[in-house]
Amino acid sequence: QLEDTFWEVNAISKEHHVTSSEMNQEHYVASLAINQDEIDEVYVEDGSVALCVDFPPVISIAEEGGEVVDALLGEVDVIHEGQVAMSAAKGKEEPGEMGLEMEENEGCAPRKYYEYLHSLNDKQREAACSDVAVPLMIVAGPGSGKTSTMVGRVLTLLKEGIPPSNILAMTFTTAAASEMRDRIGAVVGKAVAKEIIISTFHSFCLQLCRTHAEKLGRTSEFIIYGHGQQRRAIIEAERLLEHGKSDGLGDAVKQYDGDIKHSFKDKAKKWLKFVTQAKSSGQAPEEYEKKGDLTGASILRHYNEILVSCNALDYHDFINSSITLLTKFPEVYKECQNTWQAIVVDEFQDTSAMQYFLLKLLASHNHITIVGDDDQSIFSFNGADVSGFDSFRRDFPNHKEIRLNKNYRSTRAIVEAATALIHNNTKRCNHKLAETDNPSGSKITVKECHSEDSQCAFVIDKIIETTSSSAEGRDFGKIAVLYRRQVENF
Structure with missing residues (x-):
């Protein structure tokens, strides 16, 4: 409806030979076949007209070219003799202020930007x-x-x-x-x-932590603890809990010589998992004390103190x-x-x-x-x-x-x-449908193997079968083998 109306307006202007100086908003509004209340503004310049209305799509007309241009994002670009005649977008930045590269004779919107948007589906x-x-x-x-x-x-x-x-x-x-x-x-x-x-x-x-490291009690050159360093810090936290020590924390970790009781080593894995879960959920030692877990609270507190004394953060500390x-x-x-x-x-x-x-x-x-x-x-x-x-x-x-x-x-x-x-996942937030225009393709094969050896043999046979039947020769790069654990790779 809007497009037909524009063509009607264009025809009227030609029929009556209306010049740009004679054009006015009332003349064109009176000629429109749509509700006048739907019109925001009419822009006229050099024999071209563009209207900005309340509903999309916004369309512009260049009188000489007679070309209807879909103006995306509420902007109306009227192109006359290869140059921009006007823009119907109110309150928008000038082209030079946009963060996009501009090319000559492109108007208010970069050509590549519009081309990219047109490459997307609706x-x-x-x-x-x-x-x-x-x-x-x-x-x-x-x-x-x-x-x-x-x-x-x-x-x-x-x-x-x-x-x-x-x-x-x-x-x-x-x-x-x-x-x-x-x-x-x-x-x-x-x-x-x-x-x-x-x-x-x-x-x-x-980067945020390094910029404001002093507020975290570190210097900007703080070190990042990996798994091994975290484990040693956990063991030291256990020793501090056992002996009630609180001094020389940094030196205790740095001078760690491996002479630690086996009981501490055995518990280190458990406590490292505890500390990791606590930090992932943002739990502080005080919260464990409120729950009555005094041992966990002490381990977590000692661990945090060790990292501060060593000018260190671990992986989970970044977010917290x-x-x-x-x-x-x-x-x-x-x-x-x-x-x-x-x-x-x-x-x-x-x-x-x-x-x-x-x-x-x-x-x-x-x-x-x-x-x-x-x-x-x-x-x-x-x-x-x-x-x-x-x-x-x-x-x-x-x-x-x-x-x-x-x-x-x-x-x-x-x-x-x-x-x-x-669909069998009962914890889904919302049920949704997936669709595709692609062909059906090959059926999915499910193979149940009764041993690890038979499973490996099946995979090998399938690889040989697939590559041998390929007209392009053996292209192993098109085959992927997925497994649950890294150890299964061997």
Whole structure:
């Protein structure tokens, strides 16, 4: 209806030979076949007309070219003789202020940006272009173009005028961070992409802790305890508990010579697991004392004191210490709020309760986008808490939720089998359907073996059968063998 009306307006202007000086808002509004109340404004310049209305899509017309252009994101670009005649977007930044590279004669929107958005499907584009001031949850099923959508979201943040250095994108692996940066760089250029902070949770928190190390009782050159150092600190904490010692903690660990009672060594594994779980859940020694677990409280307290005396943090301290900085030091909180004006989080289903709490603190401005799928949560052993989706819905009540259900990666047989299997998970947050346009592909074969040897023999035979029948010769690089434990690799 809107498109037909525009063509009618264009025809009227030609029929009556209306010049730009004669054009006025009343003339065109009177000629429209749609409700006048739906019109926000009419812009006229050099024989071209553009209207901004309350409902999408917004369309512009160039009189000479007669071309209808879909103007994304509420902007109307009227192109006349290869140059920008006007922009109908009110309150938007000038092109030079955008965080995107501009090319000549492109108008108010970079060509590569629009091309990228047009490469997305409708749901992906809706997610990428959603209002940046509204918290956004993207539930992305497997193979649904999650990374492409996240890149589109970051591009929209840049287009809305958020400087690249004020955008924080959280991923779970350095490989994912590198891939996202490369894709963004292909659109906006490597220089702009390099300014965006794309980091893992622990890398981001490590940098925050080093910047404010003195507030944590450390120097900026603090060391990071690995598993072996943690184990020795646990053993020393046991000895301190046993003998009631509290002095010379740092020297006690540094001068550790292996001459420790076997009972301490035997218990070290148990207490290391206890300390890890306590830190993953953000538990302090005082909380264990309230529960009546005085031994656990003492072990945890001694362990923390040892790390302070040795100018060290362990892996789990990164998240907890960052939360401490944000909650106990207002100047750090204000600094982070001013710096990280927009946050995008990948693999949200794998965040722990403490990581979610950190995100909630950082995103008090509501400029946050989370991307994940509760069906793909596989890191509960590492503290991942899939209930974070429900927490997000509760803590950001005005959020928008978009689901990406179309699988571009897998065959129909795999999609249907996976969907049937996951329906048996009674703890799912929401039931959702997966769909694909891909062919059915080969059926899934289930082979039950009665011994480890027969299982290995079956795998070997299958590899030989697959590679021998290949017309391209033996390409072992197309075969993947998955196993539950690393020891099974041998």
